[in-house]
Amino acid sequence: MEQQFEAVLTGTDTTVNGVVTEQNxxxxxxxxxxxxxxxxxxxxxxxxxxxxxxxxYLSSWIDELAEQI
Incomplete structure (x- = not known):
């Protein structure tokens, strides 16, 4: 079943707001x-x-996103 939640990543100049969709x-x-x-x-x-x-993309985004999961 697909799940969604909001997440924020830190860009070079500002934060990036978005939605994460999880499937399998x-x-x-x-x-x-x-x-x-x-x-x-x-x-x-x-x-x-x-x-x-x-x-x-910034490699730090991988860890930053994983911390929000």
Whole structure:
């Protein structure tokens, strides 16, 4: 079952507000203003990793999003 919640990521100049959709352990963040998309999931070792998303992106967003899950 798909779940949604609001999340905030820290950009270089400002925060990025968005909605996270979870389905089957895959989490997709979409910015409200469509400026950013980031999809993360746990790898075989249990660590969060980026599996898709817009460019450019900050690697810190992976951990920042994972903390909000």
């Amino acid at each position: 352990g895959i989490y997709e963040f979409k910015a409200i203003d469509d400026s950013l998309q980031l999809t993360i999931a746990r790898n075989n070792e249990g660590h969060w990793e980026r599996i898709a998303g817009s460019e450019p």
